[in-house]
Amino acid sequence: MARMMMSGRSWRRLGRAGLLYGALGLFVVVTLWPFYSMAVASITPKELVFSVPPVYLPKPTLANFVALVEQLPFTAYLRNSLLFAIGSAVVSVAAAFLAAYGFVRFPVPGSGLILVALIASMGLPEIVTVIPLYLVLNELRLINTVTGLVLVMGSVLAPFTVWALVSFMRQVPKEMEEAALIDGASLWQLLGRVVIPVMRPSLATLLLINLISSWNYLLYPLVFTASPRAKTLTVAITEVFQARTPYGRPWELISALGVVMVVPMMLLVFVAERAIVSGLTRGSVK
Numbered sequence: 001m002a003r004m005m006m007s008g009r010s011w012r013r014l015g016r017a018g019l020l021y022g023a024l025g026l027f028v029v030v031t032l033w034p035f036y037s038m039a040v041a042s043i044t045p046k047e048l049v050f051s052v053p054p055v056y057l058p059k060p061t062l063a064n065f066v067a068l069v070e071q072l073p074f075t076a077y078l079r080n081s082l083l084f085a086i087g088s089a090v091v092s093v094a095a096a097f098l099a100a101y102g103f104v105r106f107p108v109p110g111s112g113l114i115l116v117a118l119i120a121s122m123g124l125p126e127i128v129t130v131i132p133l134y135l136v137l138n139e140l141r142l143i144n145t146v147t148g149l150v151l152v153m154g155s156v157l158a159p160f161t162v163w164a165l166v167s168f169m170r171q172v173p174k175e176m177e178e179a180a181l182i183d184g185a186s187l188w189q190l191l192g193r194v195v196i197p198v199m200r201p202s203l204a205t206l207l208l209i210n211l212i213s214s215w216n217y218l219l220y221p222l223v224f225t226a227s228p229r230a231k232t233l234t235v236a237i238t239e240v241f242q243a244r245t246p247y248g249r250p251w252e253l254i255s256a257l258g259v260v261m262v263v264p265m266m267l268l269v270f271v272a273e274r275a276i277v278s279g280l281t282r283g284s285v286k
Contacts, residue, residue, distance in 0.1 A: 035262070041255035049252050064256040071253070072236055073228040078260075081215060081232040083146045084153065089210035091154030093203055096161035101195065103162070104169040105177075115166065122159045130223055137224060144230045152220050157210045168202040169195075208272055212265050233261050 041049050042065070044058040068074060103111055133152055134143070142148030172195060180194045196203065218234040225231045240253050 038255045038258045038262070041252055042259045044252060046250070046252040050248075064252045065260075068240075068253050068256045068260075072240070074236075076228045077231055077233050077236045080146055080228075080230055081234070084149050084217075084221065084232050085211050085214040087146070087150035088153035088157060088214040089207050091150055092157035092161050092210050093207050095154065096158050096165050096206075097196075097199075097203065099158070099162045100165035100169045101191070103166050105174075115162070118159045119163050126156070126219055130219070133220075134224065143224055144226050146230050148224060149221055149230065149232075152224070153214050153217060156220075157213060161206050161210065164206055165199075165202065168199055172198050208268065212268070215261070215265060233257065237261075 040056065040058065043060040043062070044055060045061055045063065048055050048058060103115055137143050137148045137152070140148070142151070176194050176198070177190055180190050185193065216234065218238075221230075221232040221235050222238065225235060237254060237257055240250060240257060243250050
């Protein structure tokens with residue numbers, strides 16, 4: 001009888017494990033299928049993209065990537081995307097670092113309320129800010145420039161970055177700064193030689209997160225740019241999507257451009273996964 005009971009329990013454990021792994025496998029397939037379809041379409045000849053029956057393992061071709069480079073000012077778009085993503089990440093983290101240091105080390109009456117208002121601004125729909133930002137950039141003559149996009153995107157990313165860095169900054173021992181001040185260090189020497197080295201993992205993590213967010217961003221580059229000198233790859237996708245061919249929309253080019261945008265960020269996250277997790281959790285414990 002005992003053996004029968006143990007056998008029944010074992011079967012129930014196996015059944016639960018089977019359901020769990022089956023559900024996990026289904027989730028992985030559903031999640032990864034769009035990426036697989038995009039990757040397959042990017043290396044499939046355009047006349048076979050919607051063939052019946054579907055081609056799941058085509059003979060690879062790079063013709064779609066070649067056509068993408070030939071039909072678009074691809075180099076300019078790629079350069080603009082890199083400048084936009086890297087510049088926005090650096091500007092947002094640099095500004096947020098100084099703001100977070102001020103909130104933590106130089107609190108003034110009402111600073112808590114200011115921080116709450118800053119965080120609350122994250123809930124403001126971005127479409128509402130388009131017209132005011134356009135007017136400001138137009139006055140500064142920064143419409144259709146990467147510099148304007150960097151400043152705008154940096155301001156969009158700043159509230160979350162400040163909120164995150166405030167929690168990290170509170171973990172930095174104040175005694176280290178006091179010792180540096182006693183030794184005659186200036187404020188900038190204090191930040192550069194004491195605070196930044198301690199917070200380097202958190203700063204690097206937020207830099208990566210903001211870089212990925214900027215790389216994938218569409219709204220402001222779409223609204224504030226009108227020529228290849230400032231357009232990014234996200235805008236290029238909308239331009240390719242509007243084109244027409246004898247086979248309908250050029251899905252093979254759209255997929256190729258999607259691969260160009262997605263793969264570098266996937267590799268970046270894969271390489272820096274542990275650093276990102278470590279940096280985000282560093283400020284959660286004392």
